[in-house]
Amino acid sequence: MKQTVTIKDDFVPEKIMASGQCFRVSEGSNETYYFIAEDKIIHIRKIDSYEFEVSCKVGDWENYWKRYFDLKRSYSDVRERCYGKNGFIDEAIDFGAGLRILQQNPWEMLITFIISQRKSMPSISKCVQALSRNFGSEIPDGFDENDEAVFAFPTPEQLACTSEIELKTCALGYRAPYVLNAARMVASGNFDLNECSKLPDDELISRLTSLKGVGPKVASCISLFGYGRLTSVPIDVWVSRAIDNYFEGENVFLQYGCDAGIMQQYVFYYMTQTKR
């Protein structure tokens, strides 16, 4: 169903697509963006300053996508209250205005960020696409920017009954056993992702890092993008470089408290886009 929605806050799909938090987004013609999450797909196109044309299943906009895009939160308020504490962060905020932290599915984040280690963002997208196409279910009436069928991200059960050999056909390399183990742990009920959402931030991280292939950085990404823990600050090579070169080795994100994860995202986007 097509409908017009009003979003009176930061929302630039192109920036979100390039921000390294979701790997199932693509751009079609007429600046239309295709987001896939779980067993859902949405097409989004800007038609006016605050007006967007969205196309998705009836009810999904209200019941799913508004939460996915974190539309309850005012990111312009966040930018305003965080501005002025640090010159480099201010630059990153200005550069990245339009970004949001998506509230994605924890299972998808778990697998996606296990895969992400020592891979480029395009490579991660290709792996996720291959996993979905090979092991996920086709989304009924779902079509991408090339008018081709779209596949949902595989469920824990679907991945649990694959093999390392099969997974390696998706270019997972040495991460294949990590992914298979995580899938079996979740599918068997030995690792309950829903229960994890009840844990405080630090316990959530330690629970996640108990899985093979999940270290502090990957756990921070799952915590931030999958569980909406905005205090999480994933420190990857780019953010680490920013800390070394522009923050005199100090983790300046901590002083932003509940907005720290958002500041991290602005800095990551700024660093990667400008190749600092």
Added chain:
DNA sequence: TGCCAGGTATAGG
């Protein structure tokens, strides 16, 4: 061709 990509596990000090 060597280096890097949204790192982690492991061994050794």
Added chain:
DNA sequence: CCTATACATGGC
């Protein structure tokens, strides 16, 4: 606690 090294794969 710390540091060093191996790890698959693809792009440049």
